Amino acid sequence: MRILLYNPDNGVTRNFMPHLWMFLLQALTPPGHEVVLIDGNAQPMDEAGIARFVREQNIGLVGIGAMTRMIAKAYRMADAIRAVGVPVVMGGPHVTEEADEALGRNGGPRHADAVALGEADETWPKIVADAARGQLKDVYAPVDAFGQESKPSLKEYPAIPWDKINLDQFNLFQKWPSARSSVSVMAGARFASFRWSPGAAVLMAASFAR
Numbered sequence: 001m002r003i004l005l006y007n008p009d010n011g012v013t014r015n016f017m018p019h020l021w022m023f024l025l026q027a028l029t030p031p032g033h034e035v036v037l038i039d040g041n042a043q044p045m046d047e048a049g050i051a052r053f054v055r056e057q058n059i060g061l062v063g064i065g066a067m068t069r070m071i072a073k074a075y076r077m078a079d080a081i082r083a084v085g086v087p088v089v090m091g092g093p094h095v096t097e098e099a100d101e102a103l104g105r106n107g108g109p110r111h112a113d114a115v116a117l118g119e120a121d122e123t124w125p126k127i128v129a130d131a132a133r134g135q136l137k138d139v140y141a142p143v144d145a146f147g148q149e150s151k152p153s154l155k156e157y158p159a160i161p162w163d164k165i166n167l168d169q170f171n172l173f174q175k176w177p178s179a180r181s182s183v184s185v186m187a188g189a190r191f192a193s194f195r196w197s198p199g200a201a202v203l204m205a206a207s208f209a210r
Contacts, residue, residue: 001060001132002034006050008066008073009040018042021065021092021120023165027158028124033132040073042169047080054086061131064112065092075102075111082113087136089127091116103138117141121152 005022018039026035036057038045045053054062062081066074071094078088090112095102099117104110114136116123123140130136144150 001032001128002036002058003029003128004036004038004054004057004059004062006062006064006077007039007041008064008070008077009044010067010070019065023160023162024158025063025120025124026165027160028121030125030128033128037165037169039169040077045077047076050077051080051084054081055084059086061087061089061128063089063091063116063127066090066094067092068094071095078111079109082111087113087131089114089116089131089136089140091120099139115139118149119152121158122150 005025007019007022018041022037022039026037029035036059038050038053053059062078064074064078074090078090081088088111090102095112095115096117099115100106101108102110102112102115114127114130115138116127117139119142120127120140122142127136127140142150142152
């Protein structure tokens with residue numbers, strides 16, 4: 001199954017740091033699946049564009065993560081994807097707090113086939129397996145044996161193979177030379193990537209130098 005992990009543009013500024021969640025989930029995806037990454041801040045798309053992309057690329061599952069300032073765009077993109085028959089899983093801080101909104105349980109339209117609450121380290125492999133079987137559940141939440149919310153341990157943090165990930169879409173200097181005047185780093189510098197979550201944020205560094 002081909003999986004698209006999509007981070008919508010922030011809708012406020014052109015300045016951004018790539019979010020770690022896409023790279024983390026890619027590393028946690030079980031073998032036998034191919035993961036494609038698109039960050040809307042670096043690779044802008046509208047609803048028609050993303051619908052066309054998932055059709056042409058034979059995408060079988062889309063994961064979307066968003067904070068509140070991105071959620072309107074995230075919902076529009078999710079609606080366009082679901083309209084062409086591709087299931088959508090949504091996660092991130094906003095959806096964790098407003099799961100009923102994403103699932104259409106509060107009287108509004110449904111935007112997601114499933115939601116991942118909190119940290120998805122443990123639930124993502126289950127989500128992929130269920131999607132491959134066509135048996136997605138509405139809600140996936142990381143809980144321990146006592147039904148309490150669990151947080152992933154950082155002792156055995158998943159290794160992210162940065163050297164094998166195509167990071168060309170994040171090379172803003174190559175795409176938009178004018179961006180040099182709006183950022184304070186030089187091409188080839190090391191960019192920080194945050195993992196946003198209801199819990200702690202883990203700071204990682206990835207070299208975007210090619």
